[in-house]
Amino acid sequence: MNIVIMGVQGSGKGTQAKKLAELKGWKHVNLGQLFRIEMTEGTDTGKRAKQYITSGELVPDEITFEIFKHATEEAGRSMILDGFPRTPAQAEYLLKHYSIDLVIVLDLKESEAVERISARxxxxxCGRDYNVLFKKPQKxxxxxxxxxxxxxxxxxxxQGVQRRIDIYQEQANKLLDFFQGKVKITKIDASQGINEIFSELVKEVDTLQ
Ligand SMILES: [Zn+2]
Incomplete structure (x- = not known):
């Protein structure tokens, strides 16, 4: 089984994907992280990706697909895809080469996303993350x-937050238009707590199995 998880920054997408992968023994395919790993390890693909990123250019899809393919070569394991696809062209590639059972959208109002991200x-x-709403430091x-x-x-x-949310929203709308009628799409209200979101997510996934 393969599912795609989508959600604006602040929706808890990464946390939910990780929790689901741990619970089910699935592979959490986090594209941003895969890029960082290939670049740190200095693989051929990583080096090519880095050239585009450091010059502020968009990484061509063929490089993204290579990185995605490297991570998914291990056969027979279910996957939760996080950060991929981002565009209809990437989604088309995905549906051509993989079977996707479900697209989960963690739905969060824009104002709430801004509030959550601004609290980071x-x-x-040491770089450790905090959030003055959910993960407060002791002092x-x-x-x-x-x-x-x-x-x-x-x-x-x-200002930066607003811009990222606008970009995400535009991408997400195009992506969902593409998926419409091709894959089952389910929305989960991401204004709930982490555990409430997670139990809805698990329920959705269990109805597929
Ligand atoms: Zn520290």
Whole structure:
């Protein structure tokens, strides 16, 4: 079984994908992470990807597909796809080469996404993530682990957040138009707590098995 998970930043998409993979023993295919791994390891594909990224250009789909293929060569295991596909062209590739059982959309109002992302903080020395709404440090502004100062990343500030959400929304609409009528699509209300979202997600997946 293969499912695609979609959701705006702040919807908890990565967390839910990871939890589902752990519970079911599936492979969590996180495209952003795969890119980072190939680039760190300096593989041929990783090197090519890096050239585009460092010059601020879009990575061509053929490189993205190679990276995706490397991660999914291990046969016989169900997958949850996170961060791929992003465009109708990528979705077309996916449906041509893989069978996809379900597309899950974690639905979150724009205002709520902005609020959640703006609440993110990072430790300036060890990089640990916090969130002043859900994952507060014990002492305000101070990292629990190393005592470093917590800061807001530049792209987590309201203007950057709004821009990322607009870009996501435009991509997501095109993608969902493409999937419509080809794959089952289910929306889950992501304004709920992590555990409520997760139990709905598991219920949806279990109805397929
Ligand atoms: Zn720290």
């Amino acid at each position: 903080r990072n430790c300036s020395s 305000e502004g101070i990292c629990d682990v190393c005592g470093g100062t917590l800061v807001t990343r530049a792209d987590d500030k309201p």
